[in-house]
Amino acid sequence: MTKPQIWVAAFLILFIILFMIGRLTKEDEMPVKDFSGMSDSPMGQQSSEELTGEKLVMSFGCTNCHGADLAGTNMAPTLKGLKEFWSSRDNLINYLRNPNSFMDSDRFKVYREKYPNGIMPSYGNKDVKDLGKIADYLLTQ
Numbered sequence: 217m218t219k220p221q222i223w224v225a226a227f228l229i230l231f232i233i234l235f236m237i238g239r240l241t242k243e244d245e246m247p248v249k250d251f252s253g254m255s256d257s258p259m260g261q262q263s264s265e266e267l268t269g270e271k272l273v274m275s276f277g278c279t280n281c282h283g284a285d286l287a288g289t290n291m292a293p294t295l296k297g298l299k300e301f302w303s304s305r306d307n308l309i310n311y312l313r314n315p316n317s318f319m320d321s322d323r324f325k326v327y328r329e330k331y332p333n334g335i336m337p338s339y340g341n342k343d344v345k346d347l348g349k350i351a352d353y354l355l356t357q
């Protein structure tokens with residue numbers, strides 16, 4: 217072989233080696249791709265349509281502050297016996313959508329002193345149908 221032929225041959229071999237390395241690393245990446253595909257499994261797509269008021273209260277995190285049994289914690293009052301004060305479903309939905317607008321009533325002045333660290337979040341961004349289910353559920357507690 218002449219010198220140029222040796223160079224050409226050497227480059228060819230180099231290319232073949234690089235090509236094979238490329239193939240091998242591609243195969244290594246395959247399982248990683250499969251794992252990322254798993255994140256869009258249908259598990260997380262449960263629509264709130266099928267959830268009852270009781271389940272919504274848990275999934276919206278109400279129980280984090282009001283307690284798993286809704287009997288109240290040191291962060292928030294009990295959600296039992298609400299019917300006496302709120303009487304109607306619409307009142308309660310309005311409250312959940314905008315708790316601040318009820319702040320001036322005596323009931324909430326007392327709460328603010330009793331639960332200085334707790335703030336009732338407003339749920340105005342939630343589906344009114346879901347809030348209705350929650351209100352229905354709470355009024356039976």
Ligand code: HEC
Pocket residue numbers: 273276277278279280281282291292293294295298301311312315323324327328331334335336337339350
């Ligand atoms: C971060 C804590 C927190 C979360 C989460 C929370 N609340 Fe509250 N909630 C409070 C506090 C504190 C009060 C007392 C009023 C106040 O201080 O604003 C309150 C008051 C209430 C009241 C009025 C109680 C009464 O005696 O009239 C209702 C009803 C209520 N919450 C329902 C809910 C529902 C339903 C959810 C979930 C969708 C929820 N809360 C989530 C903290 C919370």
